[in-house]
Amino acid sequence: MFVGRMIQRELRSSWRRLVFFFICIAIGVGAIVTLRSVIHSVRQAFAGEARTLIAADAVISSNREFPAELTTRITARLAEAGAQSTRSVELATMVRGEAAESRTRMVELKAVEDGFPYYGRMTLAGGQPYDFRLLANGGAIVRPELEAQLGLGVGDRIVIGGRSFEIRALLDAEPGRRLGAFSLGPRVFVSMADLEQTTLVSFGSRATHQRLVRVPDAALDALVTALRGDFTDTFARIRSYKAQEDDIGEDFERAENYLSLVGLVIVILGGIGVSSVTRVFVQQKIKAIAVLKCVGARSSQLLAIYLAQVVVLGLLGSLMGVALAWVTVHTVPGLLLRGATPGVTINYGLTPSAVSQGVSIGLAVSLLFAVVPLLDVRHVKPSRLLRDDSVREPRDWWQLAAIAGVAVALVVLTIWQAGSWRIGLVVIVGLLATAGTLHVAGLVMVRAITPLARSRRFAVRHAVLQLARPGSQARIVLLAVGLGSFFIVGVRALQENLLQQFALDVSTEAPDMFLIDVQSDQVDAVRGAIRSVQDAGSPEPRLIPVLRARVTGVEGRELQLERYEDVRERGSLAREYTVTFRPALERNEQVIQGTFWSDAGPADAEVTDVSIEESVALRFGIAPGDLMRFDVLGRPMTARVTSVRRVNWGDSRAGGFMFVFRPGVIDKAPHGAIGFFKGPVDDKARARLQATLVQLAPNVSVIDGREILQAVKGVVGNVTLAVTVVGSLVVMSGLLILIGAVSMTKFRRVYEAAIFKTLGAGRPLMTAVLTVEYGLLGLLAGTIGAGAAVGLTWGISRFALDIPFRALPGLTGGAILATTVLVAVVGVASSWDVLTRKPLGTLRGE
Amino acid sequence: MPADAPGIAMLGDSLTAGLGLDTPDTYPSLIEGRLRAEGIARGVLNAGVSGDTSAGGLRRLPWVMETHPTILLVALGGNDALRGLPVADLRRNLAAIIEGGQQGGALVILAGMEAPPNNGPEYTSAFREVYRDLAREYDVPLIPFLLDGVAGDPALNQVDGIHPNPEGARRVADVVWRALTPHLSRLRSSS
Amino acid sequence: MIALRQVSKVVDSGGHPLTILHPLTLDIAAGRSVSIIGPSGSGKSTLLGLIAGLDAPTTGQIFIDGVDITALSEDALAALRGEKIGFVFQFFHLVPSLTALENIQVPMEIAGRSDAKARAQALLDEVGLHDRGHHYPSQLSGGEQQRVAIARALANDPPLILADEPTGNLDSANGRHILDLLLEVKTRRHVTLVMVTHDPAIAAITDERIVMRDGRSVGEGG
Structure with a gap:
């Protein structure tokens, strides 16, 4: 009875203080429920369409x-x-x-x-x-x-x-x-x-x-x-x-688990906020707890009261998250995703499984992150009502066991959400490694600024002393805010890198019509026909000469292949390659060995020049200087390898060729061309162009890629939206962590500020101290987080996604600056009452 | 004529190039082997390009004729039919190829193709006529249908139902060889 | 009512043992009022904390109503406090999130009494705050808060009331009222009252005085 009543009474008053707790959970749960529901909806639509598809x-x-x-x-x-x-x-x-x-x-x-x-x-x-x-x-x-x-x-x-x-x-x-x-x-x-x-x-x-x-x-x-x-x-x-459904299902499951993992990260960030809030909450409640113990309440009863509050708030937060998700799902996709998936009607809505997963995760994370700070309730001594002894008990076995239990539960949660042991463990290990790195970096950086404590300026001296003194909250704020900015910069940077990559493929100038089997004597006429119907401002149509060739021998330093039979033993080297010739490099190519010619070679050369693609060089051990023999449409041709090219296959605007020949000799061989260009926007004009081309060169086949390209654009649009939504959620969680972390240090600050004031420090001076202190903290946290994020992005771009890495100095610098300003503002703002409060009340312990 | 001039140049598409087959299993290689067995040490130039149409073959002709083959086997048209290209173009292209081959001093042998029935009776009969008319008009030996006895038989084709398997390619070689036998003396005399 | 046998308290102070209470033996009979008096740091609050079971002695035994509380677990101690001891603190220590009435109800609810609400109202009447039951501590004056605290201390009809400088945070007029209330309650209910104070004038109105100096009892003061 007592426990039940107390829960009720406490909630009546503490919800205001715990509203932040609530928001942390709500945002995380909202993210998970939204992401999962959207994917469920899309998947259901496609699964429903599986019958339509056949x-x-x-x-x-x-x-x-x-x-x-x-x-x-x-x-x-x-x-x-x-x-x-x-x-x-x-x-x-x-x-x-x-x-x-x-x-x-x-x-x-x-x-x-x-x-x-x-x-x-x-x-x-x-x-x-x-x-x-x-x-x-x-x-x-x-x-x-x-x-x-x-x-x-x-x-x-x-x-x-x-x-x-x-x-x-x-x-x-x-x-x-x-x-x-x-x-x-x-x-x-x-x-x-x-x-x-x-x-x-x-x-x-x-x-x-x-x-x-x-x-x-x-x-x-x-x-x-x-x-x-x-x-x-x-x-x-x-x-x-x-x-059909299974094929679709697999893709969606992967996407769902990936996005949910991002959602889980947001919830865990929220969890860090929860943990901070709970710690502050317990600190604020210490006296009440002591009183209750004094009048006969047992530790277990008190623990039950506060755990129950956490559960109730966690549940409410989760439900609020569900509500948030409902609003998001019913507004955002309807506005932005329409028409992204032609032929498939998607009814967006919350799905029961997404809601139940979100709510259970919200509850689990509330409990997991609150339980360790709540265990402090057990250590509150009623004797502190008589004496102000704030001696902290060393962590006991219970608390250590609880921490271990929480860690295990988090791992299980992550694995569940990732839908795979491997990914789950990778995420956890990554998270721990990041936290560890941030922690160590924090220690190092705090030490690095310690000399500033000898500054003549009062504000700087005291700000640094605050950060560097033993037991300061600087490390925990560094960790929390650093982690926050790490995630934000990481997600944003990855997003930029990814979207940049997509943008190349689906830019409005990207070719959407393709020609095959254009004969060399038809090239000019075909080009003219295309130009005459293309919309103004469209890029010049590209017609690339192509011909077939086989490698029949190699005379190199490493590789000696005398006869075609020897080449055949090298597997794919013997296949029929489509090759081209041109006087210059394309935009998507770079020479990594040797030199590329800059003009056409002599037409009567016995040995012409050829440039090979990187993978040919690596796989077959062919290098510049080696001689290669080709069978070009039944005739032998010898070429010297003069360079090795790296081709960015992701940028298909200029095609990609394993072998590029120097013009001069090979262009005398019969060759056709393939073409790609941006067709007119108007459907009728496109149909007319097809008809014209058929008449002009009946052997040419025209492939209209607009449908596919539009589908790809739709998908890219959705990915962009999803990543942006996730990115903003991460930013919000980071803010929450920051506020939570600052409020954690506040109670100490209130007391210290009161003492300073009685000693004659005015409000401007105190504001200066706080600004410098939090600004420094923000600068350190931002630098650490952004630095780690740049490392992460580089790693993922290079090894996981295989896309070129761009450093994005603007984003990184901006993030550090924003973190600094934000921490300073939040720090000073949330300490505003510290600055304005009359010192006597504080010192009297009111 | 250069010393290494091929005995026969085979201007064709994937059927000649031997798509899906190892080189020794392609019909040009089999013909080369039979020539050797007959004591004729003349090479066979495989000028087959997968996917090539009669239009492409015409553009490649000069390149092939530069090797001065004694016999030019023209085996094109399958891709024209698969893509439904106009029969009139096929006729024009093949005629130009035959003329070019003859002007280059080669004995031209024309290998006929059939368009599949699904192209419609008008197309298939017009398509068939092209080969007969040209053979008559230019007085060149005609193989009525390169895939005679092979097309449509699952036992002789790869799973795609278009390209002969090794056994099918042997049958094609038989068909081609029958057409070649009357002209082997040319290869002997000029070797 | 209260019996201390060779009770001492030694704490660790920067690595050195510091005796804040030297071995002390004393008895307080039921129904008496006793003040513990002495200057700051003399060990008087420590003594009160030990009697209340809020703190554990380094040596010795403490009996409340014949029960050796030094042998009890934390939870048993809490139950004993709920049942036998009422507290009044210098800084009131009301639970800020609860109304006056609820603050009084809490000890009874913990003890599992079903008439908590009615009784809490009766106690409020007894301390003269009939109509302030729904106010929160922050809405009450210091004197009013202390009255609520006294009502709370009486909630479970404890035989023993412990007060730590109950007037220390009040002006003299309010202090006087609180003191009167405490003595009146003590007399009416026949409870034992132990009160820590540094004010000899306040100490003078109790039946007995224990004078503390440097962690030792220096006898009956006067």
């Missing part, structure tokens, strides 16, 4: 016609499982308008039956609803590109496989088509019955035969297993939507 529960497919006995077998199996099925065939074929003079185009034909699709829906231009009757009896639904290329529209007739079809609608999107799949031409839908009246499917046809299956979920796995057994010796395959 338009069925399962798809049986074969690149041959199903033999009769197999068809019987399949039909029996489907009947057994209570499944429905519908057939479809995909093949590439030629289409032309009905008029004799019409152009002919290759299209990707898909023939379906009534019933297609089981999941997802066909979207037609102009919002027209799809109905199988549009296809029945000689109907066709075509993509708008075909309309543009053949100059035909709805109502016109086209010839496919010798049969006439009427274009009845234009297709926007279809279920079951993979985004960005290489396509030979625009999509055309016809009915299965009509296709069967043509000879398109016969011996030697290249077609994919499918059976889309709809089956009750309970029977799905058994059906898939049974059919898979039946298919062992055939070309037929079966794939259920679950396999």
Whole structure:
């Protein structure tokens, strides 16, 4: 009864003091719940779309016609499982308008039956609803590109496989088509019955035969297993939507665990804040505790009272975190993530598992970080009511055991959140190493500034004395704030580095149309055609000469390969390489050995020059000066290696080649070109360009990468948003830690300030002392944290992400400055009452 | 004519280059082996480039003709069909290749290809006609279908269903050899 | 009521043992009022802390109502204090987060009494603060706070009241009122009162006096 009542009464008064506790937990939990929920939502959407992606529960497919006995077998199996099925065939074929003079185009034909699709829906231009009757009896639904290329529209007739079809609608999107799949031409839908009246499917046809299956979920796995057994010796395959889901699931799980780990780090930062607050709280409560002990309360009762408060506050904080997450999830993604995932509708919302995980972590962290300082309750002696003996008991076994227990629990928590032993341990070890480094660095730096204590200035002298005296809170503040700024700078720097990398790939100037198989005599005409339709300000289209070559021999200092058979033994050195030639380096290349030529070489040289890529040099031991023999389209050619290049493969704007030849000799060999350029924004202009190019150079294939690029941009946008949100959360947690740490030192300061004041120090002087003290502390903490973060970023960029490291001096310097100012401001501000309070009250112990 | 001029140059695509096969298993290598067995010590130049169309082959012709082959085997068109490129272009390109080969002093042998039925009857028959017409027009020996007896047989093709496996390549070599036999004397006389 | 047998206290002071209470034997009979008087540092507060079981003696035994409290565990001591001893401190030491009424309720709740609230109100009436029950300590004057503290000390009807300079933080008028209240309570309830003070005038009004100097009892002062 006593315990229960006291919890109630204490909460009534202490919540104000513990509101900060509450916020620490709320932010951490909010971060975890938000991150997990968003990922859950996206994942659920994609998993729901897994059926849409294949338009069925399962798809049986074969690149041959199903033999009769197999068809019987399949039909029996489907009947057994209570499944429905519908057939479809995909093949590439030629289409032309009905008029004799019409152009002919290759299209990707898909023939379906009534019933297609089981999941997802066909979207037609102009919002027209799809109905199988549009296809029945000689109907066709075509993509708008075909309309543009053949100059035909709805109502016109086209010839496919010798049969006439009427274009009845234009297709926007279809279920079951993979985004960005290489396509030979625009999509055309016809009915299965009509296709069967043509000879398109016969011996030697290249077609994919499918059976889309709809089956009750309970029977799905058994059906898939049974059919898979039946298919062992055939070309037929079966794939259920679950396999699709698993592929998607794995990626998301990784992302979820990674982001949650960041969330956990935020909670742990919050936990450090909790620990500071609790320590201060217990210090403030010491007298009350002594009184309660004096009137008969047992230590265990008091511990129960305060632990229960922590649990209640932890729970409230967690719930507040959930509320925060709810607000975030319902506002931010809706505003910013829309359209990032074409074809998939995502309903963002909190998921029960994210909420329960968040709340349990919030509770666990509240308890874990509060329990050690709370154990001090046991050491409060009621005798201190008579005498002011603040003798601190040495840590007892209970407390040591508690610390060990807390550490183990944190490790378990981290491993749980990371979803892997390895990553969990790496994070913990990393965290400990960082804390250890920060601690040692703190000690060293405090020692380094100690000579300032001889300063003539009162403020500086006393500020330094405060920091350097034994038992000062400087080390704990350094650790906490240092850790905070470490995380913030680390996350921000990684973010900058990562996003910079992405920005290269998806900048608005990035090429989004690609050409293959341009013949050398077509290059100029193709370039002209592109230029004439490109939007103003678009970069010049790039057409890079390419040709195929094989290495047939090497005469080097290390490597001697006489014959082609010797080369073959070197594995991939014998493969057919695509090579190019040019007079200068590209932007994404740098020479790391030898020198690159600056002009074309003589056309009659017996030995030409070649530059090799770094990995060729490393793997095969080839170095500048070595001679290499190539078979270029059936003719031998000898080249001397004159340089080794490093290629930044992440920057694909200029392509990447293992072998680059000096112009002069090799350019006499027949070569084609590949091209990439930024196509016009307008869809019609793009279609027109395709049509023009086809007419101009029919052998050229145009690949439009805009869909893929837009998807990538969407993903990058989401990553940017996620990282920014996480980064801001980390900044907030860091601030909380700072406030917590400063408040930890405050009670001592109040007393000391009172003494100084009675000794004649005025408020300006006291403010100066505090400003210098906290400013110094901030400077040290910022330097340590930012320094460690730069190290971390370098390590991760270099070894984990394999992206070039950029030092970001602006960010680092800014972070140190911000930490300094922030600590000084927070320190002085939270000590404001110290400065304004009348000293007598403080000294009397009121 | 240079001393190391090849007996036969084979201007083709992945079927000639031997995609997915070890070099000794490709049909040009097998032909070279059969020539040796016949006592003809003339090389076979494999001028096959994977993915190449008749347009690409035409651009590569001068480079190949610089080696002055005695016989030029033209085995192109498969990729034109797979990509649905216009038959008229195929005809123009192949005609130019045959003319170029003949002007370079080589005996041109034309290897025919078939477009798969899914391209549609108009395309496949027009495609087939190109080879027959050209053979007649330029009076060059014609192999009616390079993959005769091989195409569409799972036992003779790789899993992609397009490229012959080693056994399939031997059958292709048989087909090519049958077409070559009447002209072996040319290789003997000029060696 | 209280019996001390050869009780001493030695503390460690910068590595040297410092005797703050020399072996002392004394008896205080039930129902008496006793003041412990002496200058600052004479050991009088130490003596009070030992009697209250707030501190453990280095040697000797202390009996409260015949129970040797030096043999009790922390928790047993706490229970004994709750039941047998009421405290009044110089700085009041009310729990700031609790109202006056609640401060008085706490010891009874700890002891598990069910009539805590009603009794607390009665005690408030007894110390003359009938209508201040819902005020927090910070809203009360020093004298009022000390009255609440006295009411709290009486909560569980303890036979013994220990007071540490109960008037030391009050002006003389308020001090006088508190002293009167303490003596009145003592008489009415027949409790034993032990009070630490440095003021001979205050000491004079108790039945007995123990005079401390340099950690020794120097006899009955006067």
